[in-house]
Amino acid sequence: MEYLIEFKEATYTYKSSFVDPVQALKQIDLRVKRGEFLAIIGPNGSGKSTLARHFNGLLTPTTGEVLIRGISTASSDPEQLKAIRRQVGMVFQNPDNQLISSIVEEDVAFGPENLGVPPKEIRRRVNHALAALNIFKYRRESISHLSEGQKQLVAIAGVLAMKPDCIVLDEPTALLDPFGRRQVLESLKKLNREEGIAVVFITHFMSEAVHFKRVAVMDQGEIKSDGPPDDIFTRTALLKAAGLDIPVSAQLAEELKGKGFPMAPGILHVEELVNSLCQLKSKI
Amino acid sequence: MPIEIENLNHTYKEGTPFARQALFNISLRIDDGEFIGLIGPSQSGKSTLSQYFNALFIPKSGRVFIDGKDTADRKTDLVQIRFEVGYVFQNPEHQLFKTTVGEDIAFGPTRQKCSPEEIEERIREAMELVGLDYETFFERDIFALSGGQKKRAAIAGVLACRPKVLILDGITAGLDPRGRKEILNVVKKLHQEKKITVILISHSMDDVARLVDRIITMDQGKIVDDGPTRKVLSRVDRLQQIGLEPPQVIEIMQQLREKGFTVPTGVLNIKEAVSEIVKMLNTPGGEQSWN
Ligand SMILES: Nc1ncnc2c1ncn2[C@@H]1O[C@H](COP(=O)(O)OP(=O)(O)OP(=O)(O)O)[C@@H](O)[C@H]1O
């Protein structure tokens, strides 16, 4: 079958005149299908952002290859590279590096404009993206007036307006408040569910990662494990070794288990914990 | 060095069609040795207010006294204040401006006229505190760092100035869970041992609950709550009204109560929550609650 994105034994080493070489990716094999909902977690410096930059050819592997719908990101055909950039949208950690225009809606229109989308359709897409992220009321605002959180929402709207097959987001919620974070996560879920867009989401918040259908754990340039969240987050030893957090509900369940209470297995969410406690109490 | 704010207003782009008032009549006092959490939804004015705490902003309307000195007074030594009140920005890119990690961390101590030996010692200490290996990163270009490594370098630069007051704006953004815990523990230790004042601006209610003694809540440029941590965080309705979420442990207790269990909601960490749940499970019946 054809994968949307395929890493084949990809490695990456940063080399420049002023810095000793740093090998940031070792032997990555990763396959992403259409419509997947994937979170990537891992400690600082483990290679997540480097990996993300390979998804649309911003970086190309030092050895091995990365294929987007079967086409290598190292292709020398500019048309194919353009197609790859259109298929995979990127949202970075720092919105300031991504925003180009000074007015919100102009910034969101920038991507589709570059693709040569007709004005009427641009207007439709921009309005749709702004509404999806709940920032429609700021459409005429100057971006410099926005706080960091709002800027990130604008950056995401800009990518949405390009209608990509896959969106890769590198810690898009790092600067958002809980409300903004929930909004982003909910919008991504909706895009994934209703429009079938694949989402690759890098985060340090385990409470976000548990919402994904698949979670990959990176450590020291490698993918150390990859699977559904209830599998990943119950491997406490693995998470601890990578310095990652266990979700609060899972921690509580584990502590209670340690005290001899027969908690249900695989608890990740607050509701699951509360239900398990209700059952327990009704048996006592 | 206490910080006192009286009737402070702040308007961005004042006198232009883009004018926007970000602070409305703020008054507050922060005493020596306090550990404060400053919380509030996005754009509620937290970063704007805290830039008055170290005289990055000088009031046009209202007054700010740092260590008893009016920051609007020309005779006040603002440079000195900025060393003593360290500010870790939300976004490390706004803070790192030298070429290498070592040079960047050395910048503050150099301006403080420390001897070369002292500078060297402070750099090593600061890098160790934030978990950046000296051998690997001392000479590393800033641009060749990962996001979390940049954040750590920015924090190290501020710690190297040995501030008396430490403002951490969105410190957890970009740090991995272990780094966040370790650096917050370092901050807590500095607070306990060196008696520094800490102002933690954070969207992580779990961190705030775990660490701070007093919480100031902002919404739309105003202070809407100010009090002891347990009290402020257990007013769940009020938090939710302005779009904040209580810490997860409080949410769990809240949901258990909704199911009819008798548990207190004002818990601040996992240990407290476990002990309350065990108590509940061990109390026979105890399902119905009449309070
Ligand atoms: N331009 C560069 N030159 C040399 N080394 C680099 C460069 N950019 C990153 N690195 C190094 O490569 C490794 C992987 O960095 P990367 O940014 O991919 O990590 P990350 O997992 O995204 O971390 P974080 O959680 O801090 O964002 C790190 O050790 C980092 O120091």
Ligand SMILES: Nc1ncnc2c1ncn2[C@@H]1O[C@H](COP(=O)(O)OP(=O)(O)OP(=O)(O)O)[C@@H](O)[C@H]1O
């Ligand atoms: N440089 C600026 N120019 C104009 N307006 C600004 C500027 N910086 C902030 N504002 C506005 O001031 C208000 C308060 O912003 P501030 O950055 O203080 O909020 P915050 O509570 O720190 O938000 P966040 O949690 O997103 O960091 C917002 O309405 C914001 O749009």
Ligand SMILES: [Mg+2]
């Ligand atoms: Mg990164």
Ligand SMILES: [Mg+2]
């Ligand atoms: Mg802020």
